[in-house]
Amino acid sequence: MRLQAQAGWVIGWVVVRSLALYRALFPPESPWAGSLLQFDGCRADGVIKPGDTLIEASSGNTGIAIALMAAIKGYKCIITLSEKMSLEKEQILHALGARVVRTPAGVPIDSPDSIISVAKRLRNEIPRSFILDQYTNPANPAAHEFGTAEEIWHQTQGKVDAVISGAGTGGTVTGIAKGMKKHNPDVFLVGVDPVGSILAIPERLNETKGEYKVEGIGYDFLPDVLDQTAPDLWVKTTDKDSFKLARRLVREEGLLCGGSAGATVAALVQFMEQRPEFNKEEKLIVLILADGLRNYLTKFADDNWMKQNGYAVDAGA
Template sequence: MAGVINGKEQKTVQAGKKSALKFISNLNVNFATPDQPPKCTWHKGVDPETTPHRRAEWRTQEKIYSDVTKAVGNTPLVRLNKIAKSYGLECEILAKCEYFNPGGSVKDRIGFRMIEDAEMAGILKPGSTIIEPTSGNTGIGLALGAAVKGYRCIIVMSEKMSNEKVDVLKALGAEIVRTPITADSNSPEGLFGVSHRLKKEIPNSIILDQYSNPGNPLAHYDTTAEEILHQCDGKVDMIVVGTGTGGTITGIGKKFKEVSPSTLIVGADPVGSILAQPEELNQTDSDFYEVEGIGYDFIPTGFDRSVVDHWVKVNDQESLPMARKLIKEEGLLCGGSAGAVVAAAVKAGRDLKKGQRIVVIIPDSIRNYITKFVSDHWMESKGFKQCDNPNNHWWWDQSVANFTLEALITATSSMTCERILHVMKKQGIDQVPIVDKNGGILSMVTMQKILNVLISGNVRPSDSIDKASVTVFPKVYQNATLGLVSRILERENYVLVLEKQNIGQSTIEKPIGIITAVDLLHHISTNTPK
């Protein structure tokens, strides 16, 4: 069979019987970040017939599937009618809706591919346990496969990820191990450290490792890219993909570099991540972002950044409102990372003309984020949406600057957990800011956090308080309203109030008080107009 791509005749490569390579992730052997140089021999201009990997067929002729894994792929391509017009774009934007996969995300493709490759290579057998560090969606794909095939499945994921993902994973029979939001991925308490420890403790277990596993990009090389080429009759001017493990953009990018080299491959990377190039794009004062499933603090082994022609950095203020627009205006029940991808496409597509076409990959569904960006109250508490005052509360629009704050007790990072606990007990407080020598905020420690780490055995009372503190915490500035404070306190136990101060040539954020629900209620009850 042959097809015409951008005016050139191309051979259609049929699925072969070649066996998968016997891939074993280093995480199964050593405690190390999967950021080693890739061993893949692919390069631009390579003959696709020379691949050592098996090829998966993307077409399906079945009317009744033998099990749910056969329903993966062949997702719809949907035109965005209002978004492109509202941003003044002349080109067409088509959304590849990956949330139509049975597990609700693009990661179903790689979950099933990695399981099948491991089975074919003889390293995943009946009675095996699958362990995987993930932001959640790959875990769901693997848990679906494990449920169908009868494997035990353990998912290691950050506490940042939504509770909806956890509930879905548990419903599928997976076991969940959470890691702290602020833990480095390669620390003993981070994603890879915990995964490697579990691998050593559990007999007959394997880490499939989406970060290094060739089945990750291959799933998209063999299926996602082929589907897009088929659906668009080969006419694609630009593809915009969110980047995390890099598998989606690597697989799609490699296929298009072979058959449609004029197609621009654009990577969307959240502000706070380090995946974009050149490195100057990644410079920022913050490494935290709310969008889930994209961005990392290391370069995954399986990510071939050479296939990316252009990078666009996007922040939460662009991504999450755009995801809400996709839901409201286009009817696409998508997740937050879809907003990041479309926001990047709007930027990257400004120079495209009428008749040209962008394809954006919509990674996952609304299901995982009902209590997060889908919630108006959550969006308000994070500052992504104006705080509404539907009940006309007299105090709602008052400034925090006019709120009477209790005297603040602070600590330094040189203090031990034991000493901080003594201070908390003596002062009758549950939260203490950790500050530098100038009084600038470094982190926060709470009674609950100290309790958790001491009970876990990971921290001793004599250890530095740094081991029990967090760098992501609820905060507002003095110009914030009490309405915003109220929204935050619906989800958090406290809010730290900060004041910006100039110290020499730099500006520090100095903590000046803490507001709890009791403090806010006391203010309202004692100041209510007669």
């Protein structure tokens, strides 16, 4: 029995599938389009020139997008990456010619050892180096307001009722919310934030503190590009549910999704429980399934890793 049939909802599967496959190649939380806009804007202004160095603090996806551009254009690239993030991401970055600087996991964002602090230090030390800065650059949410939101609107022919998206920098959910509301103020936006992160509102949702293993969503600080009021509802998700549902997406739907995609589906389940008026056959709900499985072959995709970290491995998942 297929995943959506078991859960008892209709999610416009053709639309969601097409978006999911596209986003597996160009994950929105990177954001690929945002990186292009940020980068090309600097080039057009004459700020960044051939031979310069691009630096970015990243959980992996934005870093990969920037490293890809640097490889194509012949720029140098340095990505600061927390030790929490998968080895696969580092390997891809190295393959693209980027230098990877690992930083300790779990340190506060204002620590001199955080990914952002280390990126800034490198920028100060290396002549002709620039940080595109997905955390503060308004081109990040703008890419999703004028790009991703328009894509969703046109693919659904304006029939979308709700959009569910994870939040890392928050650029994706903020931009999509603004773009969707321009077309139809009644489109309902759901932001997904892992337990242990502090992005959600109201603040009581963030009372449970601690580390989380899902990558690409959640932070211990509020990025400037995030508008916490953009989503109509915030939903908190656990690693257990995120990894379980990500594995089911792979096994039952053939979607090679990352853990944050599992978190998005877990949020969908909660959303249906909290807002039953959307749990109807005529409702069309779009899920942004960011990130791909190949970044996590040694993590949640591996049965031994799941068992070592205390997660059950179902025979069919």
